Amino acid sequence: MQNHPVYTDNDPQTEYSTLNLGPTHPATHGVFQNVLQMDGERIVSGVSTIGYIHRAFEKIAEHRPFYQITPLTDRLNYCSSPINNMGWHMTVEKLLNIQTPKRVDYMRVIIMELARIADHIICNGVLGVDTGAFTGFLYMMEHREEIYEIYEEICGSRLTTNIGRIGGFERNFNKIAFDKIRKFLVRFPPVLREFEALFNRNRIFVDRTKGVAAVTAEQALSYSWSGPILRATGVDYDVRAMEPYSSYEDFDFEVPVGENGDVYNRFLVRNEEMWQSLRIIEQALNKIEKEPTDIFHADVPAFYLPPKEEVYNNMEALIYHFKIVMGEVDTPTAEVYHAVEGANGELGFYLVNDGGRSPYRLHFRRPSFINYQMYAPMSKGMLLSDAIINMSSLNVIAGELDA
Amino acid sequence: MGKIANETLLQKLTDKFGEQVAQTGADYGLLTVETNKEVITDVLTFLKTDAALQFIFLTDLTAIHYPDQEKQIGVIYHLHSLTTNTRIRIKVFLTLDDLHIPTASTIWDGANWMERETYDFFGVIFDGHPDLRRILNVDDMTVFPMRKEFPLEDPNRIDKKDYFFGR
Amino acid sequence: MSDIQIVEAPAGVEGSGFFATSMDKAIGLARSNSLWPLPFATSCCGIEFMATMGSHYDLSRFGAERLSFSPRQADLLMVMGTISKKMGPVLRQVYLQMAEPRWVMAVGACASSGGIFDTYSVLQGIDEVIPVDVYVPGCPPRPEAIIDGFMAIQQLVRTESLRRREEPKYQELLAKYGIQ
Numbered sequence: 157m158q159n160h161p162v163y164t165d166n167d168p169q170t171e172y173s174t175l176n177l178g179p180t181h182p183a184t185h186g187v188f189q190n191v192l193q194m195d196g197e198r199i200v201s202g203v204s205t206i207g208y209i210h211r212a213f214e215k216i217a218e219h220r221p222f223y224q225i226t227p228l229t230d231r232l233n234y235c236s237s238p239i240n241n242m243g244w245h246m247t248v249e250k251l252l253n254i255q256t257p258k259r260v261d262y263m264r265v266i267i268m269e270l271a272r273i274a275d276h277i278i279c280n281g282v283l284g285v286d287t288g289a290f291t292g293f294l295y296m297m298e299h300r301e302e303i304y305e306i307y308e309e310i311c312g313s314r315l316t317t318n319i320g321r322i323g324g325f326e327r328n329f330n331k332i333a334f335d336k337i338r339k340f341l342v343r344f345p346p347v348l349r350e351f352e353a354l355f356n357r358n359r360i361f362v363d364r365t366k367g368v369a370a371v372t373a374e375q376a377l378s379y380s381w382s383g384p385i386l387r388a389t390g391v392d393y394d395v396r397a398m399e400p401y402s403s404y405e406d407f408d409f410e411v412p413v414g415e416n417g418d419v420y421n422r423f424l425v426r427n428e429e430m431w432q433s434l435r436i437i438e439q440a441l442n443k444i445e446k447e448p449t450d451i452f453h454a455d456v457p458a459f460y461l462p463p464k465e466e467v468y469n470n471m472e473a474l475i476y477h478f479k480i481v482m483g484e485v486d487t488p489t490a491e492v493y494h495a496v497e498g499a500n501g502e503l504g505f506y507l508v509n510d511g512g513r514s515p516y517r518l519h520f521r522r523p524s525f526i527n528y529q530m531y532a533p534m535s536k537g538m539l540l541s542d543a544i545i546n547m548s549s550l551n552v553i554a555g556e557l558d559a
Numbered sequence: 560m561g562k563i564a565n566e567t568l569l570q571k572l573t574d575k576f577g578e579q580v581a582q583t584g585a586d587y588g589l590l591t592v593e594t595n596k597e598v599i600t601d602v603l604t605f606l607k608t609d610a611a612l613q614f615i616f617l618t619d620l621t622a623i624h625y626p627d628q629e630k631q632i633g634v635i636y637h638l639h640s641l642t643t644n645t646r647i648r649i650k651v652f653l654t655l656d657d658l659h660i661p662t663a664s665t666i667w668d669g670a671n672w673m674e675r676e677t678y679d680f681f682g683v684i685f686d687g688h689p690d691l692r693r694i695l696n697v698d699d700m701t702v703f704p705m706r707k708e709f710p711l712e713d714p715n716r717i718d719k720k721d722y723f724f725g726r
Numbered sequence: 727m728s729d730i731q732i733v734e735a736p737a738g739v740e741g742s743g744f745f746a747t748s749m750d751k752a753i754g755l756a757r758s759n760s761l762w763p764l765p766f767a768t769s770c771c772g773i774e775f776m777a778t779m780g781s782h783y784d785l786s787r788f789g790a791e792r793l794s795f796s797p798r799q800a801d802l803l804m805v806m807g808t809i810s811k812k813m814g815p816v817l818r819q820v821y822l823q824m825a826e827p828r829w830v831m832a833v834g835a836c837a838s839s840g841g842i843f844d845t846y847s848v849l850q851g852i853d854e855v856i857p858v859d860v861y862v863p864g865c866p867p868r869p870e871a872i873i874d875g876f877m878a879i880q881q882l883v884r885t886e887s888l889r890r891r892e893e894p895k896y897q898e899l900l901a902k903y904g905i906q
Binding site for chain 2: 811812844845846847850
């Protein structure tokens with residue numbers, strides 16, 4: 157629904173100006189550089205440069221034991237670090253054939269879905285800011301703080317959570333944590349409803365986003381898109397439904413899909429995903445009540461660090477503590493690919509193990525990196541202001557982009 | 560459609576390519592096959608276009624370095640068939656003096672940056688790639704940092720004295 | 727009800743109808759309560775900065791309501807997140823574009839020292855390319871810590887003499903970084 161003349165190659169205009177969008181442009185929410193050829197307000201061609209915060213995660217991972225890689229995964233997509241943490245833990249558990257108890261799975265699901273909500277709050281809030289509506293952002297950010305408080309109650313940290321351990325959690329959820337989750341489930345839906353009321357039928361917002369950067373399903377699949385932006389094009393690919401991990405098969409939820417993959421559809425898909433996440437959390441809370449309350453990790457003494465008091469008083473615990481810390485535990489020589497549904501796509505871990513304490517090779521399939529590569533080609537012919545909104549709705553996180 | 564069994568999948572590949580494709584493992588149920596760079600484009604195209612397989616989704620493309628092998632660098636493709644929910648891993652090994660392999664960016668647009676990343680880290684040259692430049696590292700870098708011989712820490716640092724770290 | 731507080735006047739001589747203080751103090755007072763920060767947010771700490779600016783923590787209480795995304799009008803460069811070697815020259819360019827007086831705050835472990843990323847691609851602290859006034863520890867620092875760092879900058883601004891930027895010591899520091 158473009159109500160302006162579309163640029164064609166036969167246009168008589170030949171003088172283009174070059175615009176350097178980034179690497180520190182305020183409209184790009186992160187460190188991306190795009191050198192754009194501009195014909196007035198319209199983009200003729202663009203070249204993306206990335207790597208401005210390349211931190212060599214994969215190289216570091218080859219030098220760290222498995223449990224020390226968790227803090228690295230925090231810093232991939234730092235808007236939803238628990239998903240990355242748990243994705244990594246589940247990869248190692250798959251490698252070691254560890255079966256986690258149901259209660260652990262449900263606890264993980266709660267935290268992962270909270271993280272998804274936190275991530276979508278930022279993405280959709282910022283999309284509002286970029287179209288000129290600051291209010292929605294401020295409404296939603298307050299509730300992201302509530303999610304952070306839940307994290308704090310569980311692991312003591314807000315953003316880079318380092319939550320959980322291989323085999324489960326480092327400690328049980330306390331009563332306050334459960335209370336806070338329940339409180340969030342009560343307090344957040346009205347705000348989300350209000351947020352949707354502010355945007356979904358808002359004339360200005362709809363005009364700015366509808367039809368902008370529409371992508372067909374074929375294009376999206378050819379560019380290996382995944383996550384909400386792929387679902388906005390109408391492909392119902394969600395790792396949670398396709399290859400359920402962490403007992404997602406026990407939950408009743410829907411995978412929202414869009415129609416034409418434009419910015420508006422992506423916005424709607426993300427909003428709907430937040431509703432579905434709330435549904436999942438509620439189900440998980442009910443399921444947890446039926447599980448024994450004292451289980452919060454799998455029984456794998458060879459990989460799960462024993463509590464400190466036991467290390468001091470119990471011979472066996474001391475031996476395991478020593479073995480884990482000194483890296484004396486045998487691991488299988490194998491390779492494993494495990495994927496989780498990150499907040500903006502399929503987050504995959506390809507781990508090649510040679511039996512040592514650290515991976516021989518660890519490759520992250522980073523959705524932001526793969527989703528972002530279509531940005532420059534698809535910006536062709538777009539207005540600059542539309543390209544900015546498009547970038548916000550792709551939700552590219554610099555840490556995940558550059559690894 | 561349900562998941563394709565590994566045996567069926569392997570049978571289809573060997574029917575078509577004979578001994579050019581061989582299974583090397585199926586860790587955790589994920590079929591891993593090895594092939595060579597002469598037929599890799601055909602294998603990928605076959606997997607993508609065959610009506611029963613439809614591996615239309617290129618999940619991941621990366622490489623690995625084994626310094627002790629004769630063919631040191633392995634290029635690894637992960638494909639996903641969304642209709643049948645099957646995954647497959649394909650490996651091609653290359654020698655250090657001939658790191659050329661045909662590009663997959665003619666089959667999937669998304670392979671473009673993944674190949675650039677692989678080139679950046681391992682120095683694999685993808686023939687026919689539209690724009691094979693470094694992507695994450697600085698342009699004037701001369702080494703390929705993910706190879707095993709390259710150190711993790713910056714070798715040019717002067718502020719880090721070994722005796723502070725007990726080594 | 728909001729509890730509006732007005733900053734106290736600096737020490738000076740007061741009489742009926744007049745108040746005299748030194749220029750340093752008056753300008754320091756004005757400057758410290760109207761800093762325009764330039765958020766140079768690259769990674770995780772940038773998200774915590776978002777929280778600091780957001781409704782819950784609200785950095786504008788300290789007079790930093792107005793973010794200046796142009797370095798020309800900014801007083802305070804807040805570097806938040808990992809600076810890689812590819813980014814180093816960009817950061818330096820941004821610093822050079824800022825007008826004196828300018829202050830720099832390194833937020834988070836990465837900006838201060840490279841943090842956990844002791845690798846070939848990461849700059850081990852931004853003080854390798856530009857001079858830094860205040861370091862804020864944390865990975866990432868909590869919003870309270872960022873505010874604390876900001877208040878330390880305010881303290882610096884308030885107590886700095888107007889001529890400090892022309893002192894040989896300061897010139898020497900800049901020369902060490904090759905900045906004129």
